[in-house]
Amino acid sequence: MERDKNFILGIFDDEDILKNAVRExxxxxxxxxxxxxxxxxxxxxxxxxxxxxxxxxxxxxxGLLGTTLALTMQFYMMKFDWPMxxxxxxxxxxxxxxxxxxxxxxxxxxxxxxxxxxxxxNLKPWGQPRIFDLRSTDDxxxxxxxxxxxxxxxxxxxxxxxxxxxxxxxxxxxxE
Amino acid sequence: MQVTSPxxxxxITGGKTYKDVTNDIARHVEGKPTKGWLxxxxxxxxxxxxxxxxxxxxxxxxxxxxxLNKTVGWAWDITNFVWWVGIGHAGTLISAVxxxxxQKWRTSIxxxxxxxxxxxxxxxxxxxxxxxGRPWIGAIWALPLPNTFGSLWVNFNSPxxxxxxxxxxxxxxxxxxxxxxxxxxxxTIRDRATGIRNTIYGALSFGWDGGAKTWMRYxxxxxxxxxxxxxxxxxxxxxxxxxxxxxxIPGWHTTIFPPYFVAGAIFxxxxxxxxxxxxxxxxxxxxxxxxxxxxxxxxxxxxxxGSIVGIAYITEFFIAWYSGVAAEQYAFVNRMFGPYWWAxxxxxxxxxxxxxxxxFKKIRTSIVATFILSLIVxxxxxxxxxxxxxxxxxxxxxxxxxxxxxxxITDVGVYMFTFGFFFTAFLLFAKFFPxxxxxxxxxxxxxxxxxxxx
Numbered sequence: 001m002e003r004d005k006n007f008i009l010g011i012f013d014d015e016d017i018l019k020n021a022v023r024e025x026x027x028x029x030x031x032x033x034x035x036x037x038x039x040x041x042x043x044x045x046x047x048x049x050x051x052x053x054x055x056x057x058x059x060x061x062x063g064l065l066g067t068t069l070a071l072t073m074q075f076y077m078m079k080f081d082w083p084m085x086x087x088x089x090x091x092x093x094x095x096x097x098x099x100x101x102x103x104x105x106x107x108x109x110x111x112x113x114x115x116x117x118x119x120x121x122n123l124k125p126w127g128q129p130r131i132f133d134l135r136s137t138d139d140x141x142x143x144x145x146x147x148x149x150x151x152x153x154x155x156x157x158x159x160x161x162x163x164x165x166x167x168x169x170x171x172x173x174x175x176e
Numbered sequence: 177m178q179v180t181s182p183x184x185x186x187x188i189t190g191g192k193t194y195k196d197v198t199n200d201i202a203r204h205v206e207g208k209p210t211k212g213w214l215x216x217x218x219x220x221x222x223x224x225x226x227x228x229x230x231x232x233x234x235x236x237x238x239x240x241x242x243x244l245n246k247t248v249g250w251a252w253d254i255t256n257f258v259w260w261v262g263i264g265h266a267g268t269l270i271s272a273v274x275x276x277x278x279q280k281w282r283t284s285i286x287x288x289x290x291x292x293x294x295x296x297x298x299x300x301x302x303x304x305x306x307x308x309g310r311p312w313i314g315a316i317w318a319l320p321l322p323n324t325f326g327s328l329w330v331n332f333n334s335p336x337x338x339x340x341x342x343x344x345x346x347x348x349x350x351x352x353x354x355x356x357x358x359x360x361x362x363x364t365i366r367d368r369a370t371g372i373r374n375t376i377y378g379a380l381s382f383g384w385d386g387g388a389k390t391w392m393r394y395x396x397x398x399x400x401x402x403x404x405x406x407x408x409x410x411x412x413x414x415x416x417x418x419x420x421x422x423x424x425i426p427g428w429h430t431t432i433f434p435p436y437f438v439a440g441a442i443f444x445x446x447x448x449x450x451x452x453x454x455x456x457x458x459x460x461x462x463x464x465x466x467x468x469x470x471x472x473x474x475x476x477x478x479x480x481x482g483s484i485v486g487i488a489y490i491t492e493f494f495i496a497w498y499s500g501v502a503a504e505q506y507a508f509v510n511r512m513f514g515p516y517w518w519a520x521x522x523x524x525x526x527x528x529x530x531x532x533x534x535x536f537k538k539i540r541t542s543i544v545a546t547f548i549l550s551l552i553v554x555x556x557x558x559x560x561x562x563x564x565x566x567x568x569x570x571x572x573x574x575x576x577x578x579x580x581x582x583x584x585i586t587d588v589g590v591y592m593f594t595f596g597f598f599f600t601a602f603l604l605f606a607k608f609f610p611x612x613x614x615x616x617x618x619x620x621x622x623x624x625x626x627x628x629x630x
Contacts, residue, residue, distance in 0.1 A: 015622065034387040038194060038364065039618035045392040053396040059404070073320060077329040086333045099338040099415055103345040106404045110349045114356065117397045118382070121390045123359065127383020136386050137364040139194035139618075 005175045006148065007033060008158050009132055010167035012141040015041045021143065021165035022047040028161050030153055033146040036136035055120075059113035066108025070101040132173055143167070187281055187620060190464035194618050201610050201617075202365055204460050206373075209607055212459055217603050224596025230589020234306050241586040248569045248581040253303045254419075255561040256591050259444070260300035261343065261416055262437075262557060265409055266445025267293025268350050271357070272405035275398065281473055283616040284465045288456060289449045290354040291609070295601040296448070297347045299594035304339070306590070335418035342415040346408055353401045356394070359384050360615040413441040420564065427507035427568030430495065436488035440557060443481035443527070446474050447553035452602065454547045456611060465612055468541055475540045478553065482531030485560075489528065507568055515580060516567040519559050526556020 012018040018041065025032060026049070035044060074097040078084075083091040118124065136142040145158055162170045192200070209217075233241050244251055267290040274282035308314025317323070318340045320330050330337050362381035366374055384390070417437035420428040450471065457466040496508040511520045530552050539545045571578045605611070 034389065036386045037388065037391060038198075038386060039360075039615040040391040040395050041388070041619075044388050048388055050389055050392060053393050055393055055396045056400055059400045063404075074332045077320065077327075078332050081327050082329060086331060089333065093333055096333040099335075099411070099418075100332060100341045102407075102411060103338075103341040106349060106408050107345040110352060110401060110404050113397060113400060114352050117356075117393055121393055123382035123384065123390075125379045125382055128378075129363075129383045129385035131367065131385065134367045137360070137367045137384075138198045 006146075007132065007173045007175075008145045008147060008155070008162070009169075009171045009173050010143040010145070010162035010165075011133065011135070011169040011171065012143065012166065013139075013168055014166075015044075015141065017166040018141045018143070019044055019047050021162070021167065024165045025143075025145075025161050028157075030145060030158055030161060031149050033144040033149065036132060036142040036144065038137050038139060038141075041141070055113055055117060058116045059109045062112030063105045063109035065112070066105040067101055069108065070104035071097060074100060130175060133171070144173075185467075185469050187284070187467070187469065188465060188617065189467055192464060192621065194621065197614055197617050197621065198364055198368075200462070200465070201361075201612050201614050202368060204606070205365055205608060205610055206368070210459075213603060213607060217600065220596050220599035220603060222596075223592055224600050227589050227591075227593025227596045230586045231302075231306065231593050233586050234590060235311075238309055239307055241584060242590075243582050243584045243587055245579055245581070247572055247577045247579045248566055250569065251566050251581050252562075252583050252587040252591065253307050255558065255565050256594065257300050257303035258416055258437075258561045258565075259554075259558050260296045260303075260594065262413065262441035262444045262561075263448045263554070264293045264296035264300060264346075264350075264445065265413060265438075265441035266449045267291070267296075268346070268353070268405050268409045269442055269445065270449070271353060272402040272409065275402040276406060280620045281470055283613055283620055284467075284470055285449060285453060285474075285612075286616070287354075287357065287609075287613045288453060288606075288611050289445075290350060290357070291605045292448060292452060292602065293350050293445075294347065294354060295598050295605075296445075297343065297350070298601070299598050301343060301347070302590070302594055302597075335415060335422050338415045339419060342412045346412045349401070349405055349408060353398075353405060356397060356401070357613055357616070358609065360386065360394070361610045361613060364614055365610065410438055413437045425568055426501070426503040427511070427564065429504075430492060432488055432491055432495070436485065436492075439481045439484035439488065440527075440560060443478060443485055443531075444554055444557035446477050446481070447550040447557070450474055450478075450546055450550040451554070454543060454550070456606060460606070460611065462612065465617065471543070471546055472540050475534045475546060478531050478549075479534045482527060482553070486528035489524070503573075506571075510571055511563055511567045514567065514571065516563065516570070519563050519567065523556050523559040523563050526552045527560060530556070 010021065012021060015037075018035070018037075022032065022035065022044065026047070032048060035041075035048065037044070075092055078097075079092040085091070086093075089096070132144050133140065133142045143162070145162075147155065150158060159170050188197075190196075230241075239253075242251070242253065267286075270282050270289045271286040274286075305311045305315060308317075318330065318337070320332075322329065358380070359382055362377050363384035363386065366377040366381050369377060414434040414437065417433035421430060421433040423429060453466055454471070457463055493508055496504045499505075510516075530549055533545070533549065534540045539549075566581050570581055
């Protein structure tokens, strides 16, 4: 994928000003590339118009897979493959299979969901993120606006909109 | 917008800004190790090395090196195992249960508590592993793999096998939960660093960029992991208690064990968190982040769980009497007045009486008293496991086989090994990882700090 190179950055100090700014800038018809924050800002994803994450659904499906695998494994091993009488109980001692089924449900759900999260957010040890402003992991919120994506809007209007909505600094950033 | 009652005390004192939070916490990762830290590491490594002698002796000679005999077949090994697993309960409880209950004060302590959990579970796992004699074979036998002679499987009716699944799931899920929380903080350190540190923390941060979409997914993952980890925490000590409760030994065969063990685990886990955090906040000067308010809240959790444990002890006695089973009644009378009376009364004093002192606000808000009581609680919890295990076994059905249990130097050494490991690991964590979750502190700063920014 060809990535765009030239951005305008708005630097914000406060999360509430940031949220209002996102609303105003989107209302002005400017497309926001992404907002980078040092911590999760609640409600920001709604202002940016992101769809709710479907990770919980993934977790549920992985959990279901874990339960199924665990029960199938235990019934197969204990009832069909090598039945043994243990403690005078039925070969298929269903209540005894619950603890392991529970643990494997949690295990598969957790690892499955985290794997999906890592892949979908492109998190990997050799990952090289594009850092727009080093302060975005420290104390500033950084709003990045892609110039190519907003070709219809004049640059000065974007910069003015950022300033008016409360950005403490407006910078531009180009990547190689 | 978050609305917080103005009546509540601030969670973070000292009027910190976002920048201050980063500086205060990242400073310890970036600076040179202090003398105190080096000294602590030297002591823990010495304990670890001395303890490894006992570990090697156990692996070389076998578990005959321990003080076990034909009547008392389980003693220090499983006592230490249950004790460490119990300590390992606070971390995930703080990060998962308190997250679900929206307790914001957890943000200051969750990172260190989770690290403690992970190290404590590793210490616990040492005991079941080495008691197998040849762990490199035994560890394979514990997994559902066919054996060399055909497909004879592990026994899924056995609580010992449930334990294998419970402990390994708990360990790995806690590790993932902890690491996901560390990623944004590693990115913060990466962006402050240059050279080799930038490369290392860059790899550790998995290329985190802090975009709103990633944060949204991160929040979603944290919430679901918390939801999964909450029943998991409760299940782990429940299953550990099944190791005893499903047997037919008088003193072990009781249905009260699961809730009683879980309460005891939270009790000892919080005590260990307090022990470590009181030292950490002092050494790293984090008094503004881990305030008296945090310590008091943890002490309140200790009163509650300590009282649950106390009621459980009394209930056990009542039920033993009420059951009318002579063997059961004898087991309990023997605990109280038999040859191990001192262990029983140490347990009662440390676990039931001493935490009640926290009803006094003066004691609850005193650093020294909290530190001493947190140590006492963990001594008491060790005795609780010793009492349950050894005194229930040492006088079995034939009076001719009644014996006492005496630990050997190897028993002591293996226990020392786990202490050495625990403190070495915690010290390394405290130096190289951010001890407080910076991102989460920043997210509660605006609503809970003393000085509201703007």
